Amino acid sequence: ITDINDNAPSFNEIELEERISEMTAPGSRFPLAEAQDPDSGQNSLQSYELSGDEHFSLAVQAGPGGDQRPELVLAKALDREEAAFHELVLRAIDGGDPARTGTARIRVTVVDANDNAPVFSQAEYTVRVPEDVPVGSVLVTVTAADADEGLNGQVKYSMNKATDMALDVFHLDSETGEITVLRSLDYEACDHYELEVRARDGVSLFDTTKVAITVTDVNDNVPEISVRSALSEISEDAPSGTVIALLHLAPRSSEPGALVAKVVAVDADAGQNAWLSYELAKATEPGLFGVGLHSGEVRTLRFPLARDAARQSLVVVVKDHGRPALSATATLTVVLAESVGELLAELGSAGEAAAAGEADGSLTRWLVLAVGAVSCLLVALLLLLLALRLRRWRREQLLAAESGAVRGVPVSHFVGIDGVRAFLQSYSHEVSLTADSRKSQLRFSGGSCCDTLPARPPPDEPAPLLGQEDPA
Numbered sequence: 001i002t003d004i005n006d007n008a009p010s011f012n013e014i015e016l017e018e019r020i021s022e023m024t025a026p027g028s029r030f031p032l033a034e035a036q037d038p039d040s041g042q043n044s045l046q047s048y049e050l051s052g053d054e055h056f057s058l059a060v061q062a063g064p065g066g067d068q069r070p071e072l073v074l075a076k077a078l079d080r081e082e083a084a085f086h087e088l089v090l091r092a093i094d095g096g097d098p099a100r101t102g103t104a105r106i107r108v109t110v111v112d113a114n115d116n117a118p119v120f121s122q123a124e125y126t127v128r129v130p131e132d133v134p135v136g137s138v139l140v141t142v143t144a145a146d147a148d149e150g151l152n153g154q155v156k157y158s159m160n161k162a163t164d165m166a167l168d169v170f171h172l173d174s175e176t177g178e179i180t181v182l183r184s185l186d187y188e189a190c191d192h193y194e195l196e197v198r199a200r201d202g203v204s205l206f207d208t209t210k211v212a213i214t215v216t217d218v219n220d221n222v223p224e225i226s227v228r229s230a231l232s233e234i235s236e237d238a239p240s241g242t243v244i245a246l247l248h249l250a251p252r253s254s255e256p257g258a259l260v261a262k263v264v265a266v267d268a269d270a271g272q273n274a275w276l277s278y279e280l281a282k283a284t285e286p287g288l289f290g291v292g293l294h295s296g297e298v299r300t301l302r303f304p305l306a307r308d309a310a311r312q313s314l315v316v317v318v319k320d321h322g323r324p325a326l327s328a329t330a331t332l333t334v335v336l337a338e339s340v341g342e343l344l345a346e347l348g349s350a351g352e353a354a355a356a357g358e359a360d361g362s363l364t365r366w367l368v369l370a371v372g373a374v375s376c377l378l379v380a381l382l383l384l385l386l387a388l389r390l391r392r393w394r395r396e397q398l399l400a401a402e403s404g405a406v407r408g409v410p411v412s413h414f415v416g417i418d419g420v421r422a423f424l425q426s427y428s429h430e431v432s433l434t435a436d437s438r439k440s441q442l443r444f445s446g447g448s449c450c451d452t453l454p455a456r457p458p459p460d461e462p463a464p465l466l467g468q469e470d471p472a
Contacts, residue, residue, distance in 0.1 A: 005043035005096025009035040011104040016090070018106060022078040023113040029059065030072040035092030035102050046095040052088040056108070072106070080110040081147040114152035117205035118144040120197075125211045131187040132218045139170070142177040144199035144207055151202035160208055161196035170213070172197060179211065187217040188268050219273040219322025223265045225330045254300050260289065263296035263330050265318040273322040281329065282315035289334070291316055298332065310336050 011033055018030055037045040048070045050058035055076040061069045070090065078086075088106040093099050120142065127140045146153040157177045159167065170193070171180050179195070193213040200206040254260075267274040278296040283289055285308050290301045298314065312334040319327040 003040050003043055005039055005094065005098075005100060007038045007043075007094075008100035009037040009045045009092035009094055009102035011035050011090075011092070011102060014104050016104050016106045018072065018108045019111055020074065020078060020108055021111040021113055022080045023115065024074055024078065026074050026077055028074045030074075032070040032072055032090060032106070033104070034067065034069060035104075037092070037094050037102075039094060039096070042095040044094055045092055046099075047093050049091040049093065050088060051091070052106075053086045053108075055086060056088060058090070072108075078110045080112045080149075081116060084110050086110070112149045112152055114148055114201065114203045114205065116147040116152075116201075118146040118155045118199040118201050118207045120144045120199060120207055120209040123209060125209065127211065127213045128216055129181075129185070129213060130216050130218050131185040132220065133181055133185060135181050135184060138178045138180050139213060140179050140211065142179070142197050142199075142209060142211065144177070144209075146201045146205075148201065154202050155199050156201075158198050158200070159195060160198040163193075165190060166193045166195055169193070170195065179213075185215050187215045187270065188221070191215045191217075217270040217273055219269055219320060219324070219326060221268040221273075222326045223267045223276055223318045223320055223328045225263060225265045225318060225328055254304060256300055256302050258300045259297055260300060260334055261298040261332055263291070263298065263316045263318065263332070265296065265328065265330075267320050269320065269322065273320055275321040277319050277321070279317050279319070280314060281317040282313075284309055284312045284314075288312065289314055298334075304336050308336060312336065 013033065016033060020028075020030065035045055035048075037043075045068065048058060048060055048068065050056065050070075050072075055074065055078060057073045057075045059071045059073050061071060063069050072088075086108040088108065090104045090106055092102045092104075094101075121144070122142075125140050125142060129139055133139070142157065144155050144157070146155050157172055157174050159172050162170075169181065169183050169185065171182050172178070172195075173180070177197075177199075179197075191214065193215075195211040195213070196208055197211055198206050198208045263278060265276055265278075267276055276296075277293050278291045279293070280289065280291045280298075287301055288304065288308060289298055289312070291298055291314075296316070296318070298316070314332040314334060316330045316332065317327050318330065319325050
């Protein structure tokens with residue numbers, strides 16, 4: 001029997017799968033399944049061919065029995081991040097004419113290795129935040145991506161470098177990369193922070209980025225005036241040289257435009273929030289003094305007149321240019337005097353007036369307390385009268401009920417009772433109040449007795465034990 005090429009080579013499985021690590025060195029070999037051909041001689045399996053990808057090549061080794069054993073050879077390094085799968089076609093060819101072939105598809109899965117470090121989306125993050133941002137707000141979210149998969153691709157975030165102040169103010173979420181505010185920011189205390197954040201994968205590869213946080217100013221500071229009023233309080237332990245009063249002596253002959261005083265104010269804010277303007281809000285004599293809008297200088301606007309009071313009080317308002325604007329006030333006392341003696345005399349009279357005002361205030365307080373005490377006494381007295389009235393009403397109700405019960409009992413039921421008597425005495429009183437709370441009248445009425453039982457008969461008349469019946 002002469003063989004003819006009536007059978008094609010075939011594989012036991014037409015779908016083959018290989019798993020190769022991306023760290024495998026080029027030149028590595030992987031054995032493949034062999035094809036079978038029932039024909040013999042020249043019609044049997046003669047060769048293999050591989051197609052589909054440049055990363056792999058085919059090598060055929062001769063077996064002990066002369067059979068051919070195909071091997072998959074890694075020709076080029078793999079990169080799972082570039083291609084996670086490779087599709088190949090292995091063809092087995094016999095020697096017939098025409099030749100017959102059999103094919104099998106090979107799917108190569110590239111196994112991931114931790115060969116990629118996390119990479120931040122930005123080399124540097126820049127954030128501008130107002131100083132009044134609420135605590136707990138998220139300022140920025142740093143993100144890093146790792147091309148690996150599984151544990152090799154999981155990224156954790158941490159603070160790599162930061163000052164102690166920054167660590168107290170900001171918090172970094174290790175899972176999400178969110179940077180939040182832990183404490184209130186203060187532009188005046190610190191207006192710039194720099195953080196270095198590290199992203200690390202599941203093993204040891206990492207990347208770092210820089211986060212620059214700039215705190216912008218908010219108009220949260222009121223202008224501060226060095227001296228707020230002409231006279232200041234002083235502590236008993238104040239050191240020598242402490243300024244206790246700011247007095248401005250302006251001669252009555254001062255010409256218009258003469259410098260009387262200067263209000264000095266500072267604002268801890270920055271930029272437009274620290275621009276200050278001055279204005280005269282109130283004056284004892286309007287039109288006598290004026291205040292420079294930007295200088296704070298208090299100058300005379302006209303000649304002082306004889307009718308002008310010797311003691312002038314000026315209220316200067318200092319405003320910044322924030323939104324909303326914040327302001328502070330300074331009260332200046334200007335004395336129009338020609339000499340120091342006149343100045344001291346004016347100040348002495350002012351002190352006496354202040355002392356008298358304090359005395360009047362003390363007297364007023366005592367009067368208020370007295371009126372309050374009298375009002376409380378009146379309320380207590382009214383409550384007492386109401387309680388007495390209620391008590392009297394209840395007593396009358398009880399007496400009426402008891403008298404009705406006694407009168408309803410037959411006389412024969414009191415056999416042997418002698419000398420039983422009930423005395424009920426009630427007192428009524430009235431209180432009249434006049435307009436003068438010190439005059440009041442309390443009037444008591446005479447006592448009244450009422451017998452609810454028959455009176456005891458005289459000794460010469462024996463009391464009947466039994467009631468006499470009416471004659472028929």
